[in-house]
Amino acid sequence: MTTHSPSGLDDLTAALAGLGISQENPHHWAILDAHCRVQQLDAQLLAMAGDRPTVCFADAHEQLEQLTDVLILRLLAGAELTRLLSIPCCCSPASDEGEVDTAEDEVDTAEGEADCRSCPVAEHTIVHACLDAFAADGDPAAMSSAALTDRLRHLPGMAEDRWSYAELTPHRLGRLLAPYGARPRNVRFGTYQLKGYLRSSLQAALPVCSC
Known part of the structure; x- marks a missing residue:
């Protein structure tokens, strides 16, 4: 590195x-x-x-x-x-992994952002797959890395042509999302603090579209 x-x-x-x-x-x-x-x-x-x-x-x-x-x-x-x-470059700033967010803090932000999952793009990226997993879980403001990976493992095919979805781990998911600017951060789920992803961060990491 x-x-x-x-x-x-x-x-x-x-x-x-x-x-x-x-x-x-x-x-x-x-x-x-x-x-x-x-x-x-x-x-x-x-x-x-x-x-x-x-x-x-x-x-x-x-x-x-x-x-x-x-x-x-x-x-x-x-x-x-x-x-x-x-890959189209997403210029959103990297998040500070030292900060702790709560899932509730991101609700208003997530609801205020446009949902571009349906926009026609050149390929269905790992970011799109993650947002689809969020949608299948009711579009929460955040999901833990473990929970998100568990949902993605049920998908068929390959993730970014590197690993099959069935072989994904939280570490591998982090490596696939890093080039898009989406990184796991400390998120508080109730009384628990876990590594996870914010829905708003994944939406900001979507490749440039025509929306």
Whole structure:
């Protein structure tokens, strides 16, 4: 993973110059992380290709398997970078995971936002699938990561062409939603505080549509 900025020195410079500190966009960081991953695998492939071949058949076979594994990872990383670059960027600011929201706090906000799930878009993304799960649960203001994942597991097909919905976990769901700018945060459900997603945050993360 890359080191996120602005750093403390960048914050100090902005403060001295009287400049506002812009909120970083998670989608941009996902692209940068994927690009760094591609570069790392390229360097690893070049290093392996430059190794002197061994005369032992068993060792040569192992070297070939390692090279094949890294090559497959490189192809997958390149495909992921291409996918991220093709996604319309949502410029909504990232949420502060240190804050605790309550499901009730988001009711008015969620009701005031336009519901764009029915808008024709190029593809049905994981964000759309999550909002469909919210709708099936009565459109609550928030759902815990575990509850949302459990609903998504019943869907057929693949999630973002990476995992089948049946194989989703809260961690994998977080990785799929991160490029859209939707991240889990601390949400209070009654007397319990759990990691979850706000409906309003998912609506803000919808890819650009014609609504």
